[in-house]
Amino acid sequence: MPPRIQPPSKAIASILRCRRPLRNQRQYATAAAITPAASHEQMTGGSPAISRFPATQPPSYKPPEFRKSQLLRQYASVLRSTPLMLIFQHNNLKSTEWIGIRRELSLALKKVDQARVAAGFPPENLADAIKLQTIQTGIFSSALRIVEYYKPEKQPQADPNGDGLTHVLSKAAHEAVSATKKVHPLAPLLSGPLVLLTFPTVSPQHLKAALSILAPSAPQFPPPTRRASPGWHDPGVQAGIQKLLLLGARVEGNVFDVEGTKWVGSIEGGLEGLRGQLVAMLQSIGAGVTNTLESAGKNLYFTVESRRTMLEDEAKGGSSEGSKKESKAE
Amino acid sequence: MITRFITEVSTVFNPFSPKAKTARLFLSFLPPDARQTMKITTKLLPRSSKEPSFVQVKFKDGKEIKLDAEKLGIKGVAEEVNRHSRILSRADELAN
Numbered sequence: 001m002p003p004r005i006q007p008p009s010k011a012i013a014s015i016l017r018c019r020r021p022l023r024n025q026r027q028y029a030t031a032a033a034i035t036p037a038a039s040h041e042q043m044t045g046g047s048p049a050i051s052r053f054p055a056t057q058p059p060s061y062k063p064p065e066f067r068k069s070q071l072l073r074q075y076a077s078v079l080r081s082t083p084l085m086l087i088f089q090h091n092n093l094k095s096t097e098w099i100g101i102r103r104e105l106s107l108a109l110k111k112v113d114q115a116r117v118a119a120g121f122p123p124e125n126l127a128d129a130i131k132l133q134t135i136q137t138g139i140f141s142s143a144l145r146i147v148e149y150y151k152p153e154k155q156p157q158a159d160p161n162g163d164g165l166t167h168v169l170s171k172a173a174h175e176a177v178s179a180t181k182k183v184h185p186l187a188p189l190l191s192g193p194l195v196l197l198t199f200p201t202v203s204p205q206h207l208k209a210a211l212s213i214l215a216p217s218a219p220q221f222p223p224p225t226r227r228a229s230p231g232w233h234d235p236g237v238q239a240g241i242q243k244l245l246l247l248g249a250r251v252e253g254n255v256f257d258v259e260g261t262k263w264v265g266s267i268e269g270g271l272e273g274l275r276g277q278l279v280a281m282l283q284s285i286g287a288g289v290t291n292t293l294e295s296a297g298k299n300l301y302f303t304v305e306s307r308r309t310m311l312e313d314e315a316k317g318g319s320s321e322g323s324k325k326e327s328k329a330e
Numbered sequence: 331m332i333t334r335f336i337t338e339v340s341t342v343f344n345p346f347s348p349k350a351k352t353a354r355l356f357l358s359f360l361p362p363d364a365r366q367t368m369k370i371t372t373k374l375l376p377r378s379s380k381e382p383s384f385v386q387v388k389f390k391d392g393k394e395i396k397l398d399a400e401k402l403g404i405k406g407v408a409e410e411v412n413r414h415s416r417i418l419s420r421a422d423e424l425a426n
Contacts, residue, residue: 089354092362188348193358242365245357245372247345257346257377 060169068139075143076168083252084199089245097240104232108209129200137190150176185255189247204267211265215246220266331359331408332415335390336368343383344375352399353383
């Protein structure tokens, strides 16, 4: 039986023995493009680093798989996107009481939405976006400091030693905030069991409805009547509301105490009403300014005019006397 | 903290003062059904006020103690309340 593998023929053996590479130059149909010389920036500065991570998952200084890292991100996003938030203390509420309070709150807010639509405003459906959320105070205060005191877009250039990342969990954010000794005015509030009520816009009408449900006080924020919302008067909901304690509010980055919160909630007619008041005030100021500015000109006009009439009278008087003299002379 | 023998709690504090933490934590230590068994009044001071915060507790035997929340801290307040509650619980056990 002949061997399975044939010995190479002479021609092939000579090719295999040959040290010279066979055809090291390939032929292309198109002419090879001439590579342009590197630009001046590339010669001096080098090419930019290739990013080694997906754009949606930048490396993070704090371990991203921990719940508290994700809570920090979530709180920072809540703080950045929420212009109006109320801070309550909740003292051992039961889950049934929470359910009742959330139900009554959403009902009252939906009523406000419907009233606004009926009054001719475009429908916004803010009621679905207004949420009660319990928070972890330590992580929340850390997120608050990052949001308030770490502004990477305002710094002229990034740290050359850093990795150029500026997100909430980045090393730059951590170092910028851990170095600050500043105490945020909201910081003393952030201890104990807290719950946030977050509003996506500053809407005094919704705030008023929420306050009259969660922290009713007689003249300005009356509790809903038994007929309007019988559910609010359930013993379960009532027990829960007694245990909620309004501490303060954060409105557009400013901190308000209970009185300030009530003042914001008591703005008549919501933001539209406030705008109307401002427009009326500016108009009256404008009228006043034009009156004042005009009055100087008018005064000058009247003075000059009276002087002119006086001079004319004098001139007339003088001319009539002169004519008398002339007649006498004749 | 033993809360069985408390009939009345009244607290005054300014939430924007760091020292108000004690009074607020005391309120959060009360059990969920506290409002049915005791009378709880809370007064919030405005932000600029410098008045001291305190916790006033009244027991079933009529004893009333007023605790300076700023000095004691939550542990101290709980200790003071427990000190009298233990006496009451011992008397209660002996009576039954």
